[in-house]
Amino acid sequence: MLWGLATIAIVGFVWLQVSTRSEQRIDDPAFRADFELTDHQGMVQTDEDFAGRWMLVFFGFANCPDVCPTTLAEVAAVMDALCSDAAKVQPLFISIDPERDTPEQLAEFVPAFDADIIGLTGTADQIKRTTETFRVYFEKIEEAASPDGYTMGHSSQLFLFDPQGGYVGAWTYGTPAEEILADLKARMSI
Amino acid sequence: MKSSIAATIFASCLFVGLPTTTVAGSEDVVVENAWSRASIGINRPGAAYMTLRNTGTDPVTLVGLETPLAMMPDIHETKTDANGVSSMAPAGEIMIPPGESVSLEPGGLHAMLMRLQTKMVEGETFPLTLNFADGGTRTVDVPILGIAARGPEG
Numbered sequence: 001m002l003w004g005l006a007t008i009a010i011v012g013f014v015w016l017q018v019s020t021r022s023e024q025r026i027d028d029p030a031f032r033a034d035f036e037l038t039d040h041q042g043m044v045q046t047d048e049d050f051a052g053r054w055m056l057v058f059f060g061f062a063n064c065p066d067v068c069p070t071t072l073a074e075v076a077a078v079m080d081a082l083c084s085d086a087a088k089v090q091p092l093f094i095s096i097d098p099e100r101d102t103p104e105q106l107a108e109f110v111p112a113f114d115a116d117i118i119g120l121t122g123t124a125d126q127i128k129r130t131t132e133t134f135r136v137y138f139e140k141i142e143e144a145a146s147p148d149g150y151t152m153g154h155s156s157q158l159f160l161f162d163p164q165g166g167y168v169g170a171w172t173y174g175t176p177a178e179e180i181l182a183d184l185k186a187r188m189s190i
Numbered sequence: 191m192k193s194s195i196a197a198t199i200f201a202s203c204l205f206v207g208l209p210t211t212t213v214a215g216s217e218d219v220v221v222e223n224a225w226s227r228a229s230i231g232i233n234r235p236g237a238a239y240m241t242l243r244n245t246g247t248d249p250v251t252l253v254g255l256e257t258p259l260a261m262m263p264d265i266h267e268t269k270t271d272a273n274g275v276s277s278m279a280p281a282g283e284i285m286i287p288p289g290e291s292v293s294l295e296p297g298g299l300h301a302m303l304m305r306l307q308t309k310m311v312e313g314e315t316f317p318l319t320l321n322f323a324d325g326g327t328r329t330v331d332v333p334i335l336g337i338a339a340r341g342p343e344g
Contacts, residue, residue: 062234063234063235064278065234065235065236065237065300065302065303066237066266066268066278066296066297066300066302067268067270067276067278067296067297069227069237069337069338070296070297070340072338073227073337073338073339073340074340076338077338077340108230108231109230109234112230112337112338113337113338114338137273137275139277141277141279143279143280145262145264145280145304146235146304147233147234147235147304147305151277151278152277153275153276153277153278154275154276154277155273155274155275155276156270156274156275156276157274170274172270172274173270173274173276173297174270174296174297177340
């Protein structure tokens with residue numbers, strides 16, 4: 001019981017710190033990473049497959065020319081800078097464009113930024129369920145000029161989960177890798 | 191220090207072509223720090239970034255883009271709302287007030303390169319022509335950096 005309270009207190013404290021910094025507005029800090037998706041190599045992966053590692057989770061789509069490559073580049077820089085501690089962190093890029101983002105499409109796109117980043121996709125249903133769990137928003141925006149006539153709007157934060165899969169906090173889009181790295185190292189006590 | 195700034199400006203100016211017509215205003219635009227990321231194939235749109243500085247005394251309006259690299263280049267803008275939701279839409283015309291700069295940078299305005307004709311290869315450059323409302327044009331050679339580049343320095 002005491003341990004439970006202490007954990008809640010610690011998680012709450014950490015969340016508040018991260019949330020203050022990134023101005024996050026997620027009301028309930030006690031949510032967990034929960035998903036079953038297919039990775040860019042065609043393997044089914046669930047949150048349990050990454051238990052014991054910190055998870056950096058972000059959402060996007062392979063046809064995204066600006067926000068997604070930028071976040072992928074920042075995450076790649078963070079992973080590089082973590083050196084041997086990189087093994088303790090698993091970055092996950094979850095597609096919100098399952099119509100186009102097959103595992104093959106993600107295999108072309110995601111690891112090009114950093115071999116450690118895993119791209120995850122699934123059926124439209126699986127993606128919808130995943131976004132509900134993670135409380136992220138996405139929408140299809142019709143736009144004649146875009147490839148296939150549409151683009152996607154989506155939550156662009158980078159979410160951090162602890163090795164037990166508990167939500168720690170999030171960085172808003174555009175947070176420089178150096179700042180993410182410093183925060184992350186503090187959380188991981190490394 | 192002054193000379194190094196001058197050198198930087200001079201170096202940036204090397205990327206800028208001469209105005210092709212007699213125009214009012216757009217000849218005062220200086221294009222700096224142009225960069226883009228390498229692409230994987232040609233199926234997905236690319237993006238290019240740069241800073242446009244209006245050194246003149248009249249406002250200048252960027253109205254369009256042309257490049258042999260992409261069939262449909264256009265200025266797009268990414269906006270992120272208070273809930274952290276990002277989306278992207280055509281930005282329309284971009285006015286640069288006299289003495290001010292407009293930055294095309296990740297997460298904001300960018301030259302969206304739709305329908306790539308060739309792969310964007312790291313280490314190469316491609317010409318991007320900026321069309322201004324006064325009829326002036328500028329052609330910039332945009333360096334293609336690595337796919338995980340974070341800015342004009344790589």
